[in-house]
Amino acid sequence: MSPTISINDSQHLQLKPLEIPSKLLLGPGPSNAHPTVLQAMNTSPLGHLDPDFLGLMDEIQSLLRYVWQTENPLTIAVSGTGSAAMEATIANAVEPGDVVLIGVAGYFGNRLVDMAGRYGADVRSITKPWGQVFSLEELRTAMETHRPNILALVHAETSTGARQPLEGVGELCREFGTLLLVDTVTSLGGVPIFLDEWGVDLAYSCSQKGLGCPPGASPFTMSPRAWEKLQRRSTKVANWYLDMTLLSKYWGSERVYHHTAPINLYYALREALRLVAEEGLANCWQRHQKNVEYFWDRLEDVGLSLHVEREYRLPTLTTVRIPEGVDGKAIARQLLTEHGIEVGGGLGELAGKVWRVGLMGFNSRKENVDRLIEALGEVLPK
Amino acid sequence: MSPTISINDSQHLQLKPLEIPSKLLLGPGPSNAHPTVLQAMNTSPLGHLDPDFLGLMDEIQSLLRYVWQTENPLTIAVSGTGSAAMEATIANAVEPGDVVLIGVAGYFGNRLVDMAGRYGADVRSITKPWGQVFSLEELRTAMETHRPNILALVHAETSTGARQPLEGVGELCREFGTLLLVDTVTSLGGVPIFLDEWGVDLAYSCSQKGLGCPPGASPFTMSPRAWEKLQRRSTKVANWYLDMTLLSKYWGSERVYHHTAPINLYYALREALRLVAEEGLANCWQRHQKNVEYFWDRLEDVGLSLHVEREYRLPTLTTVRIPEGVDGKAIARQLLTEHGIEVGGGLGELAGKVWRVGLMGFNSRKENVDRLIEALGEVLPK
Structure with a gap:
């Protein structure tokens, strides 16, 4: 003990x-x-090497493969939120000097640019106005110009509500010997994804959207091709916490201690995935689609319009145009304080122009749409 | 939708x-x-920019300063487990080429060596047999030899149960213009710590030990001196998720979105810190000390001996020597399967030689000691 120092109680x-x-x-x-899912967290932690906990990790791995439609052996949950899983794909795939081509049509494309730069990538980007998507032809042209080691695309751009079609992109990448890295933060569980069919090599997501779980444990997957690149590295992965050469030994059969997992979040994630499996993936996707179409119709009823062209709209996240002369921030604040409903504001190019409304996971239900539309009717200027 | 692809149900x-x-x-x-604390997690998430949540973040910051006895403005919880907070100190303090001197007397000293290397440090280390600590004279000699930018020490070595005294080390570091970085993973909340009195510039911890919270949100703090070094950097922090130049804008008055926090874990951490504050820090430390001394006495009663010299033993974690001829792993397995009690095994130099027993946070109670001693009596060979 240190009896000579007295305790400072200022904080x-x-x-x-x-x-x-x-x-x-x-x-x-x-x-x-x-x-x-919430109730599952109210359960006493287990040790991170307890056989009961290791069994639960295996269940998470299987069910993540199911929701992503992949057979990738290295499919795990990273001990952090979605951005940590994003960084895990970059940290493990990028070696200094690698050319990384990034499609930027929103905030999270820019985040990929920032991260890839920090890992020493030679970053090239192609851009589109926020809310639009890249065509396969545009991607081909860019691949011919940049011949990247990695192509990174955002499947579901959370800042715009646009869905980037991925059909054919995997074949294109194979033609160029390129790894395909995809952000599925706002699509996993709510939007059809077929990682293996689409030839995706690296993907990441989060727990708190389509999977209906609190944030903090985030899906990550890596194809055998991406794993081979990792094995060929001449330098250590520049991020210890997210180094898959170490994490694979904890999640794989060796069970070597790496770090203490966020145990109770894994309980929650396991339950969230179990519920998706119980509903069935196709049903889950259809529910998201049906409820969002109902939402779009109701929005039009009250005279609001949508930012993204119908074909490319995400079922999970809708960008609603703020009408001329309306203070979007004030409306969002009123929804929160008077109706207890949170909606998001626009970021970057869309700041002040849209509200972002998510109908994701457990929240993708007709009664939530009705409640929001009713509240909007009360707070919007007549 | 993609009607042409059928769903793979193999997982x-x-x-x-x-x-x-x-x-x-x-x-x-x-x-x-x-x-x-567990019950707090069974609460619906809030948005990460919701005013109610931002208020809770402020409470966490204040109470972390209290338990660490620091006034550092930048005192936050990192969105990951203890190793992420460890990496946050390294990532933000180390610039490529910096000389980082690390005291290694256990597993977590080695982890610091590994991490610092990944961030481009010129790593120097001094070593001691596992379970021992460095004297101030030994540290002075090493400082004179290496003249480091950063000195990193493990206050509470989780692999050995030894407490590294820190009195005088801060003054030594100031003499050499060196930043002092300290691992308090197994000390925060259970062992007297006076960060500011001791002149510590960077520290990290975890939630699931002395604070009695589940793992996943991890204390981090940085002194104004360390912050100045961060401001003088010529390159971006090599880790996006843990970059304090960005995180300080979310935790500070600007409230700029960085990443989605693990909301429900912050609820738990807030409650855990509230309970420590309610008990009072001095009482909390004394409880840990009293219960561990009772444990040490009881161990001696059953003929077991301890690995660390009494003066340097941690109140939170005790390394118990496995008696000659006893299969330590088998005993630990029996404790778990027959008595529902988890104890840890030895790592590295102490593998097969000790059990590691934690009496931390909520678990530091006399009845837990009695339960373990009783179970040990049943499983140990007579």
């Missing part, structure tokens, strides 16, 4: 027990989690 | 609802969390 807050008001989270995420 | 597990057997976690962590 010694005396707080009341936690009271969190319940809100309907219809922004870009987190979404509300299923009550069963 | 489509049909699982029963989660059932986790309750176990007493007396290993090196995670420890059991207080029921109030």
Whole structure:
């Protein structure tokens, strides 16, 4: 003990027990989690090497392969939120000097550019106005120009609500000996994805959107081709926490301790995935599509219009144009304070121009659409 | 939709609802969390920019300063487990070419060596047999030899149960213009720490030990001196997720979105810190000390001996020598399967030589000591 030093109480807050008001989270995420999923976290932790916990990790791996439609052996949950899983794909795929071609049509394309640069990539980017997508021809032209080691695309751009079609992109990448890296943060669980059919080599997602889980444990997958590139590296992965050469030994049969997993979040993720499996992936996708189409119709009823062309709209996230003369931030604040409903604002090119409304996972339900439309009717200027 | 591709059901597990057997976690962590802390996670998430959530972040910051006894403005919880917070200190403090001197007397000293190397440090290390600590004189000699930019020490070596005294080390570092980086993973909340009095510039910890919270949100702090070094960097921090130049804008008054926080873990951490504040830091430290001394006495009663010299023993984690001829792994397995008690095994130099027993946070209670001693009496060879 150090009896000579007295305790400084300047930051010694005396707080009341936690009271969190319940809100309907219809922004870009987190979404509300299923009550069963929340309840799972209220369970005593197990040790990260406990056989019961290792069994649960195996279940998570299988079900992540199912929801992503992949057979990749290295399919795990990273111990962080979606951006950590994003960084895991970059850190493990990129070696200094690699040419990384990134399709930027929103905020998260730009984030990939920032991250890839930090790992020493020779970053090239192609751009589109926010809300649009790249055609296969445009991608081919860019591949011919840049001949990248890695092509990175955002399947579901959370900042715009646009869905980047991926059919044919895997074949294109194979033609050029390029790895295909895809952001599925806002698509996993809510939008049809066929990673293996599409030839995707690296993908990441989050737990708090289509999977209906709280944030903090984030899906990551890597194809055997991407794994081979990792094995050929001449330098260590520049990020210890996300190094798959180490993590694969914890998630694989060796069970070598790497770091303490966020145990209770894995309980939640396991339950969230179990519920998706129980519903069935096709049903889950269809539910998202049906509810969002109902939402789009209702929006038109109240005279609001949508930012993204119908063909490329995500079923999980809709960008609603803020009408001329309306203060979008004030409306969002009113929805939150008067109706307990969160919607998101626009980012970057779309700041002040759109609201972002998510109908994801447990929240993709007709009654949530009705509740939001009703609240909008009350807060929007007549 | 993609009607031409049919869904692959090979990984489509049909699982029963989660059932986790309750176990007493007396290993090196995670420890059991207080029921109030677990219950806090069973609360609907808020948005990461919701004013109610931002208020909770402020409470976490204040109470982390209290438990660490620091006034550092940049005191936050990192969105990952303890190793992520460790990496955050390295990533933000180290610039390529910096000389980083690391005291290695256990597994986590070695982890610092590995991480610092990945961030381009010129790593120098001094070593001691596992379970021993460095004297101030030994540190001075090493400082004179290496003249490092950063000195990194492990306050509480989780692999050995030894407490590295830090009195005087801060003054030594200031003499050499060196930043002092300290691992407090197994000390925060359970062992007296006075970061500011001791002149510590960077520290990290975890939630699942002395604070009695599940793992996943990890304390990080940085002194104004360390912050100045970060501001003078000529290159971006090589880790996006843990970049404090970005994170400080989310945790500070600007509230700029960086990544989605693990909301429900922050609820838990807030409650865990509230309970420590309610008990009072000095009382909390004394409770750990009192219960561990009772444990040490009881161990001697049953003829077991301890690895670390009494003066340097941690109150949070005890390394118990495995008696000659006893199969330590088999005993640990029996404790887990027959008595529902987890204890840890030895790592590295201590593999096969010790059990590691944690009495941390909510688990530092007399009845847990009694339960373990009783179980040991049953499983140890007579």
